[in-house]
Amino acid sequence: MADEGAAAGARDARGLTYPFDRAPAPGDAVEVAPGVLWLRFALPFQLDHVNAYAVRDGDGWTLVDTGLRTPDTVAAWEAALAGPLEGRPITRLVCTHMHPDHIGLAGWLCERSGAPLWMSRLEYVSARMLAAEEAGDAPEDGAAFFRAAGWTEEQIARWRADYGGFGKGVAPMPRSYRRLSDGDVIGIGGDDWTVAVGSGHSPEHVCLWRRSDDVFLAGDQILPRISSNVSVWPTEPLADPLGDWMASLDRLRGLLPDGALILPAHGEPFHGAHARLEALKRGHETALKRLERTLRQPSRVIDGFSAVFGRAVGDGVLGMATGEAQAHLNYLERRGRARRTRDENGVDWWTAVEQDEETI
Numbered sequence: 001m002a003d004e005g006a007a008a009g010a011r012d013a014r015g016l017t018y019p020f021d022r023a024p025a026p027g028d029a030v031e032v033a034p035g036v037l038w039l040r041f042a043l044p045f046q047l048d049h050v051n052a053y054a055v056r057d058g059d060g061w062t063l064v065d066t067g068l069r070t071p072d073t074v075a076a077w078e079a080a081l082a083g084p085l086e087g088r089p090i091t092r093l094v095c096t097h098m099h100p101d102h103i104g105l106a107g108w109l110c111e112r113s114g115a116p117l118w119m120s121r122l123e124y125v126s127a128r129m130l131a132a133e134e135a136g137d138a139p140e141d142g143a144a145f146f147r148a149a150g151w152t153e154e155q156i157a158r159w160r161a162d163y164g165g166f167g168k169g170v171a172p173m174p175r176s177y178r179r180l181s182d183g184d185v186i187g188i189g190g191d192d193w194t195v196a197v198g199s200g201h202s203p204e205h206v207c208l209w210r211r212s213d214d215v216f217l218a219g220d221q222i223l224p225r226i227s228s229n230v231s232v233w234p235t236e237p238l239a240d241p242l243g244d245w246m247a248s249l250d251r252l253r254g255l256l257p258d259g260a261l262i263l264p265a266h267g268e269p270f271h272g273a274h275a276r277l278e279a280l281k282r283g284h285e286t287a288l289k290r291l292e293r294t295l296r297q298p299s300r301v302i303d304g305f306s307a308v309f310g311r312a313v314g315d316g317v318l319g320m321a322t323g324e325a326q327a328h329l330n331y332l333e334r335r336g337r338a339r340r341t342r343d344e345n346g347v348d349w350w351t352a353v354e355q356d357e358e359t360i
Contacts, residue, residue, distance in 0.1 A: 015275035016224055018268050027079030032269050033215045035189050041067030041076050043101055050101040051265050053217055057189045060089040064217050065096055066105035068169045090115040096219030097202035098127035100169035107171035117177045122204035124177045130166045138163035145234035148348045149322045150300030180206050200245025201228040214260040224267040227280055231323025232330055242331040253277045291328050295338055295352035301325050
């Protein structure tokens with residue numbers, strides 16, 4: 001998040017420029033480009049906010065993302081719809097991806113307004129699947145996944161007790177949607193917006209690019225201050241999301257002009273896309289090198305936390321930390337740089353495959 005009170009247009013040490021000196025309060029909006037309003041909603045987490053955007057669309061608005069389903073977010077939307085959005089109709093709702101802070105109020109907004117939901121297929125289907133799956137008991141496959149990562153039985157028991165968190169933050173999803181695919185061009189307010197899809201943080205994350213003035217609605221694909229979580233989950237334990245994420249960073253680096261205005265889902269709008277994409281990739285490459293050093297001795301997933309994150313990890317983020325460490329290990333395994341062996345207790349032990357010292 002940009003420093004409070006930073007002067008608009010100030011360049012930070014990483015080469016990013018933030019053109020706006022204040023973030024909108026809940027229920028308020030800031031115009032960040034012609035016809036584009038920036039809104040912000042509170043989150044009850046360490047990451048305490050999520051951004052949404054409204055794009056003028058004729059006599060109404062196209063909305064991008066929704067925030068989490070909470071009474072405060074509903075109240076903030078009611079204030080925004082009546083205030084800066086001037087009571088104008090909602091023509092469509094675009095959700096960049098299926099995480100609860102982005103789709104939490106999709107069902108509520110679509111029902112309230114009659115607007116259709118637009119998403120990529122994998123994001124929509126994944127959201128519906130998770131909402132249905134988490135209505136039941138915690139699956140044994142999940143317990144085995146976390147046990148293999150090195151969790152204690154007490155930690156697994158807490159995971160079982162808390163299972164179903166996805167549905168708690170998401171209103172019932174619309175039962176139909178309109179599909180967005182990479183390369184689609186949609187008209188909003190007389191302008192063409194091109195769909196650019198990324199992967200790794202989520203399966204088929206939608207970004208929108210107005211090429212006429214290089215405004216890029218980035219969701220979680222490019223964040224200015226933090227790196228998006230890239231995790232393996234029990235539903236696909238051998239997945240390689242970090243490989244997908246690195247490929248997406250490279251693709252966006254080749255696609256976007258450096259002067260594009262990046263409108264992220266967390267943090268502040270900024271210029272400096274190339275510097276940020278390169279820094280995100282370097283961060284993962286550094287973590288992989290540290291992890292390979294750790295794997296000179298047999299290690300569990302949880303033993304790799306300090307290598308991947310550069311710090312200790314508390315139980316409050318144990319699931320996400322495990323998923324991200326597992327993603328880095330799966331990445332190394334896919335490329336022949338690490339191997340795993342499961343012991344009689346169902347715990348995986350990882351070791352580095354010997355490489356030349358320069359590569360480690």
